[in-house]
Amino acid sequence: MSVAPAKPSWTARTREAAVAALPPEKLLPDSQPTYVASWIYIFGVASIASLMVIIGSGVILSLKGPAWWHDTSIGHFFNSIHLWAVELFFFAMVVHLWGKYWMAAWRGGRTRVWITGAVTFLVAVPTALTGYVSQQNFDAQWIATQAKDGLNSVGVGAFFNVTNFGQMYSYHVLLLPVAVSALVVAHVLLVRRHGVVPPFPLAAEWPRAGESENAKTPGLTGVEGVSSDADGASS
Amino acid sequence: MISAGVLGAVFNLNHSAHVVHWHFFQMSVANIVLIVCMLLVFALAILLPFPGSRRRAGRP
Numbered sequence: 001m002s003v004a005p006a007k008p009s010w011t012a013r014t015r016e017a018a019v020a021a022l023p024p025e026k027l028l029p030d031s032q033p034t035y036v037a038s039w040i041y042i043f044g045v046a047s048i049a050s051l052m053v054i055i056g057s058g059v060i061l062s063l064k065g066p067a068w069w070h071d072t073s074i075g076h077f078f079n080s081i082h083l084w085a086v087e088l089f090f091f092a093m094v095v096h097l098w099g100k101y102w103m104a105a106w107r108g109g110r111t112r113v114w115i116t117g118a119v120t121f122l123v124a125v126p127t128a129l130t131g132y133v134s135q136q137n138f139d140a141q142w143i144a145t146q147a148k149d150g151l152n153s154v155g156v157g158a159f160f161n162v163t164n165f166g167q168m169y170s171y172h173v174l175l176l177p178v179a180v181s182a183l184v185v186a187h188v189l190l191v192r193r194h195g196v197v198p199p200f201p202l203a204a205e206w207p208r209a210g211e212s213e214n215a216k217t218p219g220l221t222g223v224e225g226v227s228s229d230a231d232g233a234s235s
Numbered sequence: 236m237i238s239a240g241v242l243g244a245v246f247n248l249n250h251s252a253h254v255v256h257w258h259f260f261q262m263s264v265a266n267i268v269l270i271v272c273m274l275l276v277f278a279l280a281i282l283l284p285f286p287g288s289r290r291r292a293g294r295p
Contacts (some may be wrong), residue, residue, distance in 0.1 A: 037288035039280035095277050167289070 018142035027192050035199050043096035044191075050089035055177065057082040062173050066111060066136040085127055093121055105197040113194055116187040123179050133162050144168075 008016070057078050061069050069075040097117070121233035133144040144163045151157040160166055253264040 010287075034288075037285045039248075039283055039285055042280070091273060093278075095280065096272055098277050099280070 003118055022189060022193050025188075032196060033198065036196050040099040041196065043092045043099060047089055047096055047157075048184065048188070050092055052083050053085040054082060055181070056087060057085060058173065058177070070136065082131075086131070090124070090128070093124065094102060097121060099196070103197055103199065107197060108194065110190075110194050110197055113187065113190040113197075116183055118192060120180060120183040120187060123176060123183060127176035129162070129170065131170045134165060134169045134172050136165065140165075151154070182204035 011029060044190075060078050061075075061082055064078075070078040073118060100114065101115065129143075129147060133140050133147065147162045150161065151160075160171070190192075253277060255262055255264060
C-alpha cells in the first residue's frame with residue numbers, strides 16, 4: 001500500500017519560495033561589480049545609516065516625552081540628533097535619487113526597485129512634516145497652520161488634521177515610520193534580487209536596430225552580482 | 236573646544252530668515268545654500284575617483 005506524499009506546509013512553501021526568489025548568495029553576496037566602486041553608490045547606504053539614527057533617537061524621544069526634549073540639556077541633544085539625522089537622510093536620499101534617475105536605474109527589469117525607492121521618498125516627506133508639527137512649540141503651531149492651509153487648498157484637508165497633535169504624533173511615531181521602514185526593506189531586497197544597476201554602455205556598445213539592448217550591454221549579463229535579463233523579465 | 240557662544244556669534248540665527256524673492260521664485264537663503272551643496276556633492280561624487288577603484292578595475 002503506497003502512502004501519498006505529505007503536502008508541504010505553508011511554512012515550507014514560504015521558505016522554498018523565499019529561497020528561490022532570493023538565494024543566500026544573492027541576499028548576502030561576497031562581492032559587487034567593479035562599477036559599484038564609485039562615490040555615487042554611497043548615498044543609498046548613507047540614507048539607510050541616517051534612517052537608523054533617526055529611528056534610534058526617535059525611540060528615545062518618544063520614551064521620554066516633550067517635557068524632556070524641551071527642558072533638559074540631554075533632551076535638546078537627542079532632539080538635535082533626531083533633526084540633523086533627518087536633514088542628512090533627505091540630503092543623501094535626494095542625491096541617491098538624482099544619481100539613479102540619471103543612470104535610468106529602472107533598466108534591466110528593475111522597475112520595482114525604482115518605484116519602491118521613489119515611493120519611499122514620497123512617504124518620507126509626510127513623515128518629516130508630522131515630526132515638525134509634533135514638536136510642541138510655536139514653530140510646530142506655525143508649520144501646522146501653514147500646512148493646514150496648503151492641504152485644504154489641494155482638497156485633502158478633510159482626511160486628517162495637521163493641527164491635531166495626538167493624531168499627528170501617532171502618524172509620526174508609528175504609521176509613517178513603519179511604512180518608510182517596510183519600503184526601505186523591500187527596496188533593499190529588490191536591489192539584492194536584481195543587482196545594482198550598471199552604468200550606461202559607451203556609445204560604440206549601443207545595440208543596433210533590431211538587437212536586444214541587454215545583448216550588448218555588458219553590465220546587464222554575466223557580471224557577478226547582477227541579475228540576468230531573464231531574471232529581470234520574471235519580476 | 237568651541238563653545239556654543241562662539242558658534243552663536245558666527246551663526247547668528249536670532250532674526251527672521253533671509254529670503255530670495257525674484258518674480259514668482261521665493262526661497263529662503265538656507266534652502267538655496269542646501270540645494271547648492273547637494274548639487275556640489277552630486278558633482279563631486281561623479282567626478283572624484285573612489286579609493287581602490289582602479290585596482291578593482293584591473294583585477295582579472
